Amino acid sequence: MLNLSQKSNVWRLVIAASLLLGLGLVAAQCVAVAPPAEKAVEPAEVVETVEVEEEVVEEVVATAVPESEATEESMAPSGDPFAEGCWEFPTEDVTIQIWWHEYGPFTAYVNELIERYQAMHPNVTIEPLVASQTDVNQKLTVALASGTGPDILDQDISFFAQYYDKGVLEPINLDVFCADSQADIEAAYIGSVLEGVTFDGTMYGLPYQTNSMSFFMSTDAFEEVGLDPANDAPKTWDDLKTVGAALKKVENGATIRKGYDFPYQSQRWQLQAFQPMVEQFGSALLNEDQTECLLNSEAAVNALTLWKEVTDVTGDPNTTLTSPTDPNRDFMDGRVAIWMTGPWATNQLLDSEIKDHWAVTSLPQLDPENPHTMMYGFTWGVNKDKPEVNKMVAWDFVRFMLSNPEEWLQKASFIQPRVGLLETETAKNFPFIDVHLKDVETATWYLRSVYTNEVVQIVGRAIERTIFQGVDPKTSLDQAQEECTSMLAGE
Amino acid sequence: MSFVATMVAGIKRRPRPRLGLKAKHSMWGYLFLVPAVAILLIFRIIPMIEAAYYSFTKYDLFSPPQFVGFKNYIDLAGDPVFLQSARASALYVVGSVIPVWIISLALAKLILSVSRFRGWFRGIIFMPVIMSMVVVAVLWRFLYYFPSGMVNTFLGMVGIPPVPWLTTPNTALLSIILIAIWRASPYFMVIFTAGLQAIPETYYEAGKIDGTNAWTEFWYITLPLLRPTFLLVVVMSVIVALKVFAVPQLMTNGGPAGATNVVPLQIYKTGFEFFRMGKASAMSMFLFAVMMVFSIIQIRLFSTSGETE
Numbered sequence: 001m002l003n004l005s006q007k008s009n010v011w012r013l014v015i016a017a018s019l020l021l022g023l024g025l026v027a028a029q030c031v032a033v034a035p036p037a038e039k040a041v042e043p044a045e046v047v048e049t050v051e052v053e054e055e056v057v058e059e060v061v062a063t064a065v066p067e068s069e070a071t072e073e074s075m076a077p078s079g080d081p082f083a084e085g086c087w088e089f090p091t092e093d094v095t096i097q098i099w100w101h102e103y104g105p106f107t108a109y110v111n112e113l114i115e116r117y118q119a120m121h122p123n124v125t126i127e128p129l130v131a132s133q134t135d136v137n138q139k140l141t142v143a144l145a146s147g148t149g150p151d152i153l154d155q156d157i158s159f160f161a162q163y164y165d166k167g168v169l170e171p172i173n174l175d176v177f178c179a180d181s182q183a184d185i186e187a188a189y190i191g192s193v194l195e196g197v198t199f200d201g202t203m204y205g206l207p208y209q210t211n212s213m214s215f216f217m218s219t220d221a222f223e224e225v226g227l228d229p230a231n232d233a234p235k236t237w238d239d240l241k242t243v244g245a246a247l248k249k250v251e252n253g254a255t256i257r258k259g260y261d262f263p264y265q266s267q268r269w270q271l272q273a274f275q276p277m278v279e280q281f282g283s284a285l286l287n288e289d290q291t292e293c294l295l296n297s298e299a300a301v302n303a304l305t306l307w308k309e310v311t312d313v314t315g316d317p318n319t320t321l322t323s324p325t326d327p328n329r330d331f332m333d334g335r336v337a338i339w340m341t342g343p344w345a346t347n348q349l350l351d352s353e354i355k356d357h358w359a360v361t362s363l364p365q366l367d368p369e370n371p372h373t374m375m376y377g378f379t380w381g382v383n384k385d386k387p388e389v390n391k392m393v394a395w396d397f398v399r400f401m402l403s404n405p406e407e408w409l410q411k412a413s414f415i416q417p418r419v420g421l422l423e424t425e426t427a428k429n430f431p432f433i434d435v436h437l438k439d440v441e442t443a444t445w446y447l448r449s450v451y452t453n454e455v456v457q458i459v460g461r462a463i464e465r466t467i468f469q470g471v472d473p474k475t476s477l478d479q480a481q482e483e484c485t486s487m488l489a490g491e
Numbered sequence: 492m493s494f495v496a497t498m499v500a501g502i503k504r505r506p507r508p509r510l511g512l513k514a515k516h517s518m519w520g521y522l523f524l525v526p527a528v529a530i531l532l533i534f535r536i537i538p539m540i541e542a543a544y545y546s547f548t549k550y551d552l553f554s555p556p557q558f559v560g561f562k563n564y565i566d567l568a569g570d571p572v573f574l575q576s577a578r579a580s581a582l583y584v585v586g587s588v589i590p591v592w593i594i595s596l597a598l599a600k601l602i603l604s605v606s607r608f609r610g611w612f613r614g615i616i617f618m619p620v621i622m623s624m625v626v627v628a629v630l631w632r633f634l635y636y637f638p639s640g641m642v643n644t645f646l647g648m649v650g651i652p653p654v655p656w657l658t659t660p661n662t663a664l665l666s667i668i669l670i671a672i673w674r675a676s677p678y679f680m681v682i683f684t685a686g687l688q689a690i691p692e693t694y695y696e697a698g699k700i701d702g703t704n705a706w707t708e709f710w711y712i713t714l715p716l717l718r719p720t721f722l723l724v725v726v727m728s729v730i731v732a733l734k735v736f737a738v739p740q741l742m743t744n745g746g747p748a749g750a751t752n753v754v755p756l757q758i759y760k761t762g763f764e765f766f767r768m769g770k771a772s773a774m775s776m777f778l779f780a781v782m783m784v785f786s787i788i789q790i791r792l793f794s795t796s797g798e799t800e
Contacts, residue, residue: 142552144553255638
């Protein structure tokens with residue numbers, strides 16, 4: 001048996017060994033995440049390059065990327081800012097990481113793009129990481145904060161303003177694109193799509209998925225009640241109440257089919273429905289410089305009152321199997337006749353029970369002559385805290401990924417609202433793409449603010465108080481206004 | 492004698508304590524503790540100390556923390572959303588742990604009364620514990636479906652109208668409490684089973700001689716001798732209930748109207764969605780303090796004659 005002195009010595013030994021082991025582990029971790037030494041790449045070298053190698057051009061053609069219009073003589077940008085070959089690609093080995101959220105066809109397509117790009121540039125290794133949308137948000141936040149984030153990040157628009165505010169995003173590198181200025185890239189898109197990735201006049205990413213939130217209608221349900229989806233599609237909210245009431249089916253006090261229901265599976269989706277309604281009534285959720293909440297404005301109260309009126313007549317929020325990970329479930333199963341979702345759902349619907357028995361119409365309007373719709377999307381961004389060569393290759397891979405919008409539509413059902421998309425064969429065969437693109441043209445972006453996620457929660461609670469607890473819309477929004485004001489005051 | 496020999500002879504060696512065999516074995520035991528202690532330090536103690544520090548700062552993960560004193564704690568006291576989440580957590584704990592204690596003890600007694608196929612029964616009852624939380628959430632979403640999910644169908648058989656379990660603030664919290672009871676009872680059943688099996692038969696034999704019936708046997712013999720096991724179950728079940736996160740996040744995301752927005756979920760949203768890590772850390776410290784106070788109270792209550800487990 002050890003005496004007191006021996007015991008204390010042993011404990012000292014144990015604690016010292018533990019601390020040393022802990023320090024060793026921490027040191028090992030620091031070494032593992034330390035960024036590689038920056039390569040000395042001078043941007044001027046890229047600008048001075050004048051020749052495009054023939055082998056690169058041949059590889060571009062073989063992989064169905066639009067042909068580069070760059071000539072051997074000059075680096076002047078071609079008409080297509082996403083064309084290949086407008087800069088001198090680095091010859092040293094470069095490894096970049098890309099993270100994105102899991103969605104079957106999307107993941108498969110990005111993996112295919114990675115393989116193609118690596119085949120074109122054997123000195124580049126792209127390490128992917130795929131996670132659920134919830135997990136990738138958390139992983140990305142922590143990784144970016146600790147300096148271990150990926151080179152290319154996938155983020156939904158509600159987080160992008162926060163990442164910009166925290167200074168982790170790299171501005172777009174025009175040297176990599178065949179573009180003299182941002183205007184050349186903007187000219188390749190329709191509508192005001194790129195406003196979503198532009199902060200203080202500079203672009204910090206490019207969207208790979210831009211969703212108009214439109215109304216999908218079950219043609220079987222319409223025909224069952226003697227309605228024609230083409231002619232009877234609701235154009236106004238009053239139309240929706242009439243049509244939705246006709247489509248709603250109740251048997252023995254139980255709702256068998258809802259006419260239309262607002263989304264309740266996610267407060268993020270609730271804001272996608274609420275924001276355009278508030279804007280249609282002539283207001284916004286925050287003032288222009290985002291220093292003041294406007295959640296209990298007359299417009300917002302009118303919007304929530306309309307929400308309740310529509311729900312009372314056409315919906316039943318209690319009867320649902322829709323969930324955040326399966327947001328179209330009720331529509332696919334025929335539990336709701338009209339459902340708000342985006343074009344990304346197209347392939348999923350075609351593969352489901354509902355198949356192609358659906359049509360798409362624009363979001364209903366207070367004033368159809370002055371439509372207000374909403375866009376929600378996901379973007380590719382580049383991490384600022386990476387070596388220069390990594391950032392340039394990262395932007396080049398983003399350029400490469402986005403160079404063929406027809407393929408995105410075909411393989412992932414993701415719309416990039418690019419000029420000329422409607423003329424492609426895939427677009428001509430994509431169901432209701434004209435409606436989706438029309439809605440994008442009249443859309444404003446989902447709330448872009450450092451406070452977006454907090455406003456989402458505040459508005460979601462307000463809506464749920466009114467719908468599930470019967471609280472008067474004004475009272476509910478007054479409480480929301482108080483919470484929002486308190487949130488801003490806490491800054 | 493040479494100079495060197497003289498010097499060597501002159502050096503007075505300090506007597507070295509010689510370790511006996513038992514001491515050497517003890518030394519090895521302590522050394523084997525080193526990795527566990529290191530992991531505890533790195534992944535528990537140090538992060539807790541850091542969280543305590545961040546709770547006194549304004550910290551958004553990306554900029555250096557700014558010291559703000561007790562501001563975060565003061566804000567929490569007046570934050571209606573946090574107070575609602577604290578209330579939701581309190582209701583969840585009270586509503587889930589008491590039935591868990593009762594049901595798990597009853598299951599343990601039941602299992603021990605079965606002589607044949609005990610292992611099979613124990614395995615089947617234990618299955619909810621090993622299911623992944625995502626599977627649990629999807630499964631119970633279907634079970635709770637309004638109006639014709641399995642739960643409502645059973646209610647209909649006894650004349651109770653269907654209940655919108657997940658979409659009414661009053662029933663949404665009850666819904667996740669029932670899931671907690673379903674999942675936690677088998678786990679603590681195993682602990683109670685071990686505790687019951689450790690009670691010597693002689694006590695029951697002596698009781699039978701004195702004329703005890705099933706109830707007096709349980710009340711006067713089983714429960715007192717089960718005290719240490721009960722302490723473990725009570726403390727663990729409350730801590731687990733206070734930390735619940737996955738089911739509210741997957742099934743309701745804290746809704747409807749914040750009814751199931753328990754404190755851990757609010758901590759997650761505050762830290763990782765709102766980027767207010769200082770405030771989230773303050774909430775974590777509050778939760779830690781509640782767990783510590785509760786655990787200390789329970790340990791003192793359960794200790795007898797100054798003995799503690």
